[in-house]
Amino acid sequence: MRTPLAALGLALAFFLVVISIGGLFVWQGYRDTLNRGEQRAAAAAETIAAHFQWIVEASRQALGRIDDTIGFRPELLSSAELGDMDDAVAGLPDNVVVRVFDRSGREILSTAPSEEEVTIGDRNYFQALRDGESFVISRLLVDRATNRQSFVIGRRLVRDGEFAGIAALIVPSDLIADFWVSLNLGSGSAASIVGDDGWLVTRFPSLESSIDLSNHILFTRYLPEAPFGSYRSEASPADGTSRLVGYHRVAGAPLIALAAVSTDAVLADYRSRMLGIGIGAIPILLGLAGFAGWVFRLLVHDSRRREELEDALAQNRLLLREVHHRVKNNLQTVTSLIRLQPLPPDSKRDLAGRIGAMAAVHEQIYRSDRLEAIKLDHYIRNIADGVRSSFDGSSELRFDMQPVELDPERAMVVGLLVTEVVSNSLKHAFPGGAKGTITIRLDAEGDDVRLAIRDDGVGFGEPRERSGLGMRLIDSFVRQLEGEQRLKGEGGLDFEVRFPLANPVASTFKA
Incomplete structure (x- = not known):
C-alpha cells in the first residue's frame, strides 16, 4: 500500500499547495483592495485640504477688508456699513455670516441679525483673540444666534494699540457636506477638518459636539512622521466604524483635512468578486477531488495486484530454492554412489569433482537471497x-x-x-x-x-x-x-x- 499512500500524500500536498496559492491570492487581493482604499482616502483628503486652504486664505482677505471697512471705532458702526461687508465676503460661500463683536464679546453688527442679543465673551476663540492671537479658527460649536453647528474664523481688531473687538466669519458645519458629496466616497464615509490642537472643527456626517483627537494615533503616530498619508482605523473615535483614513495638512492654516472611507464599503466589491471566484472554483475543486479519488482507487487496485504478484514471486522463489536444495542433495547422493562403485580412484575423484562443481552452484543459490546471480x-x-x-x-x-x-x-x-x-x-x-x-x-x-x-x-x-x-x-x-x-x-x-x-x-x- 506504499504507492497509494504516497499518491494520497502527493494529492494532499497538491491540494495544500493549491489552497496555499489560493489563500495567498485572496490575501494579496485583500491587501491590494485596502491599499487602493487608503490611496483613495489620501487623494480625497488632499482635495479637501486644497479647498480649505482656499477658504482660509479667502477668509483672511475678507476679514482684512472688514477690518478696513469698520474704521476707527467698531462700536460706532451702523447698518449702512453692512453693504460694504457683503462686498468684502462676496467670494465666500453664500451661507457664511459676518459678525462683529466689541471688546466685551457683545455683538454689534451682523449680516444676519438675531432678535436676541448675542454675546461670546466666554467662547475660547474670543478669549484667544482677546489675549493676543491675531487669527483664530475655532473648534466645532453651536452658533448662539442660529442654533446651528458652525465654526468661526476670527480676526482680532486693534485700535490705538488696544484690543477693540473681533471680526468673525460664522461658517456652517454643513459646508463640508458639499465636498463630501463631490468626492463620492460611498456609504459610511466621512470628511472632517481637525485643528492642530486635536479638536474637531467640522465633520460630515455631523456629530453632536466637537471631540478631542489629540490622543488619537493620527496625532501620536502619523502626523509626527509625515504631513500627509493614510492609515487604517479599526474603530473611529467619532462613531466606532472601521475606516481607511487619509490625512493632509492644510497649507498656511493650523488645520488637518481628513477623508475616511468605510472599510466594509471598500471590501464589499472585493468580497463579491471573491464569492464569484469561489463559486466558479468549487466545481473545479470537486472535479479535481473526484479525479484524485479515481486515481487513488486505481492505485489501490494496482498496489493490491502488485502485492499479490510479489507474494506469488516470493512463493516461487521459495519453491525454486527448495528445488536447488533438492538438486544439490541428489547430486551429493550421486557422488556418494560413485564412490561406492568399483572404479579407478582417479575416475571416481574426477567424476566427484565435476558433480561437486554443479552441486556447489545449487548450494550457493539455495543459501543466497538472489536467484539470478552467483x-x-x-x-x-x-x-x-x-x-x-x-x-x-x-x-x-x-x-x-x-x-x-x-x-x-x-x-x-x-x-x-x-x-x-x-x-x-x-x-x-x-x-x-x-x-x-x-x-x-x-x-x-x-x-x-x-x-x-x-x-x-x-x-x-x-x-x-x-x-x-x-x-x-x-x-x-x-x-x-x-x-x-x-x-x-x-x-x-x-x-x-x-x-x-x-x-x-x-x-x-x-x-
Missing part, C-alpha cells in the same frame, strides 16, 4: 577448496579475485572449468607428493571477465595433445562461455581464459 569469486573459492581436499591437501591455494557476479548457468560452466584445470594441476604439477602453490586470479576488465590459473609445478615443455578427456572438456567449457583461452607450460601451468560478461549484474559486494 558471486563468482566465492563460488570459485569453494570449488577449488573442494577439489584440493579430494587430493592429499599438501598443495597451497592462493586467491586474488575481484567481486564478479554471473548468471547461474554460466557460473556452473566456470565451476566445471576450474575443477578440470585445478584437478589437472594437482595431478601432474607436483609429482612424488611435492608441495606447490596454485594461484587463481579473477577480475573484470570492461565487458570481459579474465580468469587465470597458474602453478609453480614442473610444467610441460610442449602443449599437450588436446585429445584427452580433460582437455576436450576445457575446450568445450571455453566455447560455452564464448571465450578465448591461452595455455602455457614453461615453468609451471599458465592457463588464462577471457569471456564476455553477458547480462552483467551490478554488484556492490566487497570481497
Whole structure:
C-alpha cells in the first residue's frame, strides 16, 4: 500500500499547495483592495485640504477688508456699513455670516441679525483673540444666534494699540457636506477638518459636539512622521466604524483635512468578486477531488495486484530454492554412489569433482537471497577448496579475485572449468607428493571477465595433445562461455581464459 499512500500524500500536498496559492491570492487581493482604499482616502483628503486652504486664505482677505471697512471705532458702526461687508465676503460661500463683536464679546453688527442679543465673551476663540492671537479658527460649536453647528474664523481688531473687538466669519458645519458629496466616497464615509490642537472643527456626517483627537494615533503616530498619508482605523473615535483614513495638512492654516472611507464599503466589491471566484472554483475543486479519488482507487487496485504478484514471486522463489536444495542433495547422493562403485580412484575423484562443481552452484543459490546471480569469486573459492581436499591437501591455494557476479548457468560452466584445470594441476604439477602453490586470479576488465590459473609445478615443455578427456572438456567449457583461452607450460601451468560478461549484474559486494 506504499504507492497509494504516497499518491494520497502527493494529492494532499497538491491540494495544500493549491489552497496555499489560493489563500495567498485572496490575501494579496485583500491587501491590494485596502491599499487602493487608503490611496483613495489620501487623494480625497488632499482635495479637501486644497479647498480649505482656499477658504482660509479667502477668509483672511475678507476679514482684512472688514477690518478696513469698520474704521476707527467698531462700536460706532451702523447698518449702512453692512453693504460694504457683503462686498468684502462676496467670494465666500453664500451661507457664511459676518459678525462683529466689541471688546466685551457683545455683538454689534451682523449680516444676519438675531432678535436676541448675542454675546461670546466666554467662547475660547474670543478669549484667544482677546489675549493676543491675531487669527483664530475655532473648534466645532453651536452658533448662539442660529442654533446651528458652525465654526468661526476670527480676526482680532486693534485700535490705538488696544484690543477693540473681533471680526468673525460664522461658517456652517454643513459646508463640508458639499465636498463630501463631490468626492463620492460611498456609504459610511466621512470628511472632517481637525485643528492642530486635536479638536474637531467640522465633520460630515455631523456629530453632536466637537471631540478631542489629540490622543488619537493620527496625532501620536502619523502626523509626527509625515504631513500627509493614510492609515487604517479599526474603530473611529467619532462613531466606532472601521475606516481607511487619509490625512493632509492644510497649507498656511493650523488645520488637518481628513477623508475616511468605510472599510466594509471598500471590501464589499472585493468580497463579491471573491464569492464569484469561489463559486466558479468549487466545481473545479470537486472535479479535481473526484479525479484524485479515481486515481487513488486505481492505485489501490494496482498496489493490491502488485502485492499479490510479489507474494506469488516470493512463493516461487521459495519453491525454486527448495528445488536447488533438492538438486544439490541428489547430486551429493550421486557422488556418494560413485564412490561406492568399483572404479579407478582417479575416475571416481574426477567424476566427484565435476558433480561437486554443479552441486556447489545449487548450494550457493539455495543459501543466497538472489536467484539470478552467483558471486563468482566465492563460488570459485569453494570449488577449488573442494577439489584440493579430494587430493592429499599438501598443495597451497592462493586467491586474488575481484567481486564478479554471473548468471547461474554460466557460473556452473566456470565451476566445471576450474575443477578440470585445478584437478589437472594437482595431478601432474607436483609429482612424488611435492608441495606447490596454485594461484587463481579473477577480475573484470570492461565487458570481459579474465580468469587465470597458474602453478609453480614442473610444467610441460610442449602443449599437450588436446585429445584427452580433460582437455576436450576445457575446450568445450571455453566455447560455452564464448571465450578465448591461452595455455602455457614453461615453468609451471599458465592457463588464462577471457569471456564476455553477458547480462552483467551490478554488484556492490566487497570481497
